[in-house]
Amino acid sequence: MRAITLRKPDDWHLHFRDGQMLNETVPATARCFARAIVMPNLVPPVVNAEQALRYKQRIMDARPAGSDFMPLMTLYLTDQTSVADIRAAVESGVSAVKLYPAGATTNSDAAVTGLTPLYPVFEEMAELGMPLLIHGEVTDLQTDIFDREKQFIDEHLAPLTQAVSGLKIVFEHITTADAADFVLSCSERVGATITPQHLMLDRNDLLVGGIRPHNYCLPILKRNTHKLRLQEVIKSGSSKFFLGTDSAPHTRSAKESPCGCAGCYSAWSAIELYAQIFDDLGALDKLEAFASEHGPRFYGLDMNSQRITLIEQDWVIPEHIKLWDGETIVPFYAGQTCRWKLQ
Numbered sequence: 001m002r003a004i005t006l007r008k009p010d011d012w013h014l015h016f017r018d019g020q021m022l023n024e025t026v027p028a029t030a031r032c033f034a035r036a037i038v039m040p041n042l043v044p045p046v047v048n049a050e051q052a053l054r055y056k057q058r059i060m061d062a063r064p065a066g067s068d069f070m071p072l073m074t075l076y077l078t079d080q081t082s083v084a085d086i087r088a089a090v091e092s093g094v095s096a097v098k099l100y101p102a103g104a105t106t107n108s109d110a111a112v113t114g115l116t117p118l119y120p121v122f123e124e125m126a127e128l129g130m131p132l133l134i135h136g137e138v139t140d141l142q143t144d145i146f147d148r149e150k151q152f153i154d155e156h157l158a159p160l161t162q163a164v165s166g167l168k169i170v171f172e173h174i175t176t177a178d179a180a181d182f183v184l185s186c187s188e189r190v191g192a193t194i195t196p197q198h199l200m201l202d203r204n205d206l207l208v209g210g211i212r213p214h215n216y217c218l219p220i221l222k223r224n225t226h227k228l229r230l231q232e233v234i235k236s237g238s239s240k241f242f243l244g245t246d247s248a249p250h251t252r253s254a255k256e257s258p259c260g261c262a263g264c265y266s267a268w269s270a271i272e273l274y275a276q277i278f279d280d281l282g283a284l285d286k287l288e289a290f291a292s293e294h295g296p297r298f299y300g301l302d303m304n305s306q307r308i309t310l311i312e313q314d315w316v317i318p319e320h321i322k323l324w325d326g327e328t329i330v331p332f333y334a335g336q337t338c339r340w341k342l343q
């Protein structure tokens, strides 16, 4: 039986939600990750340091006994975010600021309507070394959903990287060859996270043979050639790409609906599925750097000193997870076999 031991990984893009849901999501992530960048798209969103610290405490309170899991907090950028908000966030230990174009995803209605007025805020972030995390899609209704990421690069991201060259940027959950190649063309200050679903699946897995709402996420799954390019860049070992699950729970009834929610809940199988992906690519030797080293190096944080071990052993991802109120979540890859198991 094969086994692999890694430096304990971190998840650089994650949705915990809030309230009772934390009792489900926090233990699921803390079982294998040491830290996670926690998205601020609550209702209402986390827009200042004080709210971020309160949210952090609620997450810490939901950790299993004995866990030293550490949430890394983010602020939700709005048209009103000020230079003073950024300074207060840095002083409070907030790790990053998240940019959602208005309407891009779950709870993004409060988000920014234009980037140029925020350039003074970005200059301050560059000065203080605070990274900007970007959901990189245009959201106008004229743009085809499959072209939104590419258009965002051309219209917004490329100009931003030119205008504020000192700003650290994480292009979140990239889904296209265009995004991968753009990140490779930028300086060391621009990196990207990649989810398990965008490495494993393409739009056929969403739409062929019947619509599969549990594979519906945003940015939407793209054509197969984009998935292959993402696989190539992680296989290359480039330090610009690191682990970010975008694990995002919605109840079964919210997903299986005439207007279903976007998001894949992958926390219960995340590191195992990444191991399977790297193994299938013949690149298991590149997993540790992607999962545990590139992220901390980009953020300027220490790497974790603990280790985890994965063994090659088949197990079936549960069909559903029961919540406190009788609702269920269908996890990502539900009912399917995963070949690697956390020991």
Ligand SMILES: [Zn+2]
Pocket (backbone or CB within 6 Å): 013, 014, 015, 039, 246, 248
């Ligand atoms: Zn997300």
